[in-house]
Structure formats: C-alpha cells, structure tokens
Amino acid sequence: MSKVIISPLYDSEVFKMACRQFDQAADAISLPEAIRDRTKWPRRCLAVSLPVKMDNGTVTIFEGYRVQHSISTGPSKGGIRFHENVTIGEVAALAMWMSWKCSLLGLPYGGAKGGVIVNPRDLSPNELEHLSRRYMQEMINFVGPQLDIPAPDLGTNEQIMGWMMDTYSNHVGYIAPAVVTGKPLSLGGSQGRREATGAGVAYLVKAYLQDLNIPINTATVAIQGFGNVGSETAAALAAYGAKIIAISDYTGAIHNPAGIDIANAQEYLRYARVLKDFHGGEPITNEQLLELDCTVLIPAALERVITADNAPRLRCRLLAEAANGPTTPEADRIIDQRGDIELIPDVLCNSGGVVVSYFEWLQNLQNFYWSRDEVLTKLFAMLDRAKASVETQRKKFQFNRRLAALTLGIARVADAKQSRGLFP
Numbered sequence: 001m002s003k004v005i006i007s008p009l010y011d012s013e014v015f016k017m018a019c020r021q022f023d024q025a026a027d028a029i030s031l032p033e034a035i036r037d038r039t040k041w042p043r044r045c046l047a048v049s050l051p052v053k054m055d056n057g058t059v060t061i062f063e064g065y066r067v068q069h070s071i072s073t074g075p076s077k078g079g080i081r082f083h084e085n086v087t088i089g090e091v092a093a094l095a096m097w098m099s100w101k102c103s104l105l106g107l108p109y110g111g112a113k114g115g116v117i118v119n120p121r122d123l124s125p126n127e128l129e130h131l132s133r134r135y136m137q138e139m140i141n142f143v144g145p146q147l148d149i150p151a152p153d154l155g156t157n158e159q160i161m162g163w164m165m166d167t168y169s170n171h172v173g174y175i176a177p178a179v180v181t182g183k184p185l186s187l188g189g190s191q192g193r194r195e196a197t198g199a200g201v202a203y204l205v206k207a208y209l210q211d212l213n214i215p216i217n218t219a220t221v222a223i224q225g226f227g228n229v230g231s232e233t234a235a236a237l238a239a240y241g242a243k244i245i246a247i248s249d250y251t252g253a254i255h256n257p258a259g260i261d262i263a264n265a266q267e268y269l270r271y272a273r274v275l276k277d278f279h280g281g282e283p284i285t286n287e288q289l290l291e292l293d294c295t296v297l298i299p300a301a302l303e304r305v306i307t308a309d310n311a312p313r314l315r316c317r318l319l320a321e322a323a324n325g326p327t328t329p330e331a332d333r334i335i336d337q338r339g340d341i342e343l344i345p346d347v348l349c350n351s352g353g354v355v356v357s358y359f360e361w362l363q364n365l366q367n368f369y370w371s372r373d374e375v376l377t378k379l380f381a382m383l384d385r386a387k388a389s390v391e392t393q394r395k396k397f398q399f400n401r402r403l404a405a406l407t408l409g410i411a412r413v414a415d416a417k418q419s420r421g422l423f424p
C-alpha cells in the first residue's frame with residue numbers, strides 16, 4: 001500500500017470537496033489503493049510572488065499559483081483565475097476537476113489551473129497588464145505548447161491571454177500562439193471560443209430538457225453569474241426560445257418572471273460594468289435567485305453555492321452546473337434523495353470551453369484555421385458523445401450523473417497511469 005503525505009498547502013474546503021468526490025468515485029469503481037493515490041494527488045504546484053509597479057509609483061506584491069494535477073495523458077490544461085479569495089487549495093481542486101473533465105471528453109490533456117489573489121476591478125488596465133505579464137514571466141519554465149497550456153477562467157479574459165502569449169513569445173523569440181488558448185482572434189484565437197462554454201451549457205440543457213419531454217420554449221431559466229459563461233449561456237438559451245427570468249453578478253440579482261432581455265442586459269453591462277441598477281426586473285439577492293421557481297437553475301459563478309442549507313428549497317427541474325464545483329457533496333446527497341431534480345455535473349456541463357480550447361490549440365499547431373460553423377459543429381458532436389457515455393455509465397451501474405461522469409474521467413486517467421508504469 002502506498003503512503004500518502006497530505007500537504008497542509010491544499011487544506012481548504014473546496015479541495016476537501018474535490019477529494020470526497022474522488023473518493024466516492026474511486027470506491028464505486030473499486031480503484032486499487034496504489035493507483036488511487038497516484039491518480040488523486042496533484043503532480044506539482046508552483047507558488048510565485050508577483051511584484052507590480054502600481055500607477056502611483058508604489059510596488060505591490062501579489063501571490064500567484066499554478067497547479068498541474070496530471071500530465072500522464074498529455075500536456076496539462078486549464079484556466080487562470082484572478083479573484084481576491086483564490087487559495088492554492090482551490091486552485092488544486094480546480095486542477096483536479098480539469099483532469100477528469102479532459103479525460104471524460106477524450107482530450108489529450110491532463111488537468112491544471114492557475115490563480116492570482118487579486119480583485120481585477122481594483123487594478124487599472126496598465127496594472128492588470130503588468131500583473132498578467134509578470135505571472136507569465138514566472139511561469140515560463142513550467143508552461144508551453146507541449147507542457148501546460150493556460151486559458152481564461154473567472155476574472156481573466158482574451159486580452160489577458162493576449163498579454164501572456166506575447167510575454168511567452170518574446171521570451172522564446174518567435175510567436176508561440178499555442179502556449180495559451182482563449183486569445184483574441186487576431187493572435188490565433190479560435191472562432192467560437194469566447195462563447196464556447198456558454199454555448200455548450202445551453203446545448204446540453206436543451207438536450208436534457210428534450211430527454212425530460214420539456215419543450216424549451218416553455219422553460220424558465222435562472223442564472224447566477226453574468227460573466228463570460230453566464231451571459232453566453234443566457235444568450236444561447238434565449239436564442240433557443242427559453243425565457244431567462246433571473247440573472248446576477250456579485251452586486252446582486254435581477255428577477256423578471258416575464259423574461260429579461262438578454263441583449264439589453266449585455267449592452268447595459270458593457271458601460272455600467274455591474275448589473276446593479278439594471279432596470280430589466282426587480283432586484284433580489286443571489287441567494288434568492290438560487291431558490292426561484294424555474295425549470296432550469298444555472299450556477300455560473302463560484303464554488304459551493306448549493307449547500308445542505310438551500311438544497312431542500314431548490315425549485316428547479318434541471319440543475320446545470322456551468323460553474324466548477326457549485327454543489328457541495330452534502331447538497332448532492334439531498335438532491336439525490338429528493339429525486340425530482342436532474343443534475344448536469346460541471347465536468348460535462350461546462351466542458352465546451354476546454355473542448356474549443358483544444359480546437360484552438362490544434363489550429364495554432366497546424367497554422368490552419370476553421371470557421372465558426374466548423375468549430376461549433378465539432379463541439380456539439382463531442383458533447384453528444386460525452387453525454388451519451390455518461391448516460392450509458394449511469395444506467396449500467398445505477399450511478400447518479402455526477403458519479404457516472406467522474407468514474408469515466410477518473411478511470412481513464414488511472415488506466416493511463418497504470419499503462420505507463422511506475423518507475424522507482
């Protein structure tokens with residue numbers, strides 16, 4: 001039996017949650033002890049200090065991380081988060097989920113994630129650029145097109161990926177677009193990447209509503225988080241004919257049972273930057289949004305928002321996890337016992353982003369670019385395959401949908417590790 005020494009580094013609720021999910025899945029497929037530990041623990045992590053000269057001439061030191069959870073099946077892949085509550089444990093949990101997600105979708109990647117403790121709203125554009133470039137500078141020896149390929153996540157965007165790609169390219173001496181994905185189109189970004197995560201969430205919601213015999217034009221939808229993922233999900237679902245009755249950002253939520261004009265909300269956000277004071281409906285809290293009577297509830301912001309406390313009061317038919325890790329294991333148990341809510345687990349639900357990142361990487365390596373239609377057609381085909389595999393696994397073993405998705409993802413990573421062998 002292998003001996004595991006758990007680093008206190010990772011000691012956080014969200015990392016414990018990812019470990020509990022892993023343990024349940026590993027038990028369900030009787031994963032042998034020795035391979036279990038190798039599969040579970042992050043391969044390596046890097047913590048860096050990032051000195052940034054602020055506009056007022058002072059220097060602020062930010063703290064950043066990159067955790068590479070698995071590199072057994074290919075270079076590691078995953079976004080970079082800029083948020084004031086980032087911890088290394090959270091980044092490690094997110095990296096672990098990336099491993100299972102890439103594996104479930106059959107992508108030739110391991111999982112990684114990065115983070116910086118910062119509220120990007122507090123920085124000027126100049127300060128944000130310096131921080132982004134400094135982060136990449138510190139990562140130069142640890143990332144690369146065949147090593148680890150970052151992408152956007154919460155608090156980061158195309159522009160930040162552009163700066164990071166430029167910093168890496170200047171270092172190696174030639175343009176290296178495949179080092180990051182989610183870049184601007186002019187720097188080798190892929191058609192469809194900006195909307196990919198939301199488009200994928202909406203596509204899967206439509207498919208699961210169809211399985212439930214609920215016409216999409218009768219569905220009402222509440223979405224927590226109106227950033228890249230939340231707003232693109234809302235726009236795609238509205239285009240399918242669903243009624244979006246609530247949206248939110250960190251300043252609060254807006255509820256309108258008659259339906260919110262999503263294009264209007266997106267336009268409002270472009271100049272106001274926050275939804276507060278948007279006149280598309282009545283203001284409510286983020287907590288109230290989660291308990292609204294709706295067909296589809298979509299958490300698209302942070303982890304651990306659906307808990308043992310509010311799970312008994314959810315009033316949705318479908319819970320689509322656009323965010324990573326929005327549902328705690330205690331809430332999962334309650335939802336299972338209730339039996340009236342279908343759940344699309346995060347590793348499947350939000351996988352559209354990394355799938356199109358994979359397409360972007362392929363296009364960069366080949367220097368041959370695809371149309372938006374080609375990208376979306378290929379994306380939806382991959383989501384169909386992943387959904388079908390999850391449903392087969394669920395029925396075969398009588399698992400809930402999270403367990404089905406996680407066991408598929410974990411088993412493939414463990415199998416690859418076993419096949420590569422264990423060197424002394």
Ligand SMILES: NC(=O)C1=CN([C@@H]2O[C@H](COP(=O)(O)OP(=O)(O)OC[C@H]3O[C@@H](n4cnc5c(N)ncnc54)[C@H](OP(=O)(O)O)[C@@H]3O)[C@@H](O)[C@H]2O)C=CC1
Binds near residue numbers: 229230274
């Ligand atoms: N970007 C991607 O391609 C992918 C992202 N994800 C996951 O999707 C989720 C959202 O990411 P993304 O859309 O990229 O991030 P963004 O930064 O673009 O948007 C995040 C949204 O969540 C809101 N938010 C932040 N804190 C809170 C809070 N406490 N309560 C309610 N809303 C809050 C933000 O509000 P405000 O703008 O006012 O701060 C913003 O509307 C994350 O869990 C991420 O890991 C998953 C797969 C891919």
Ligand SMILES: O=C(O)CCC(=O)C(=O)O
Binds near residue numbers: 149150151152
């Ligand atoms: O696009 C990517 O590479 C990763 C996206 C991501 O961070 C995620 O799926 O959580």
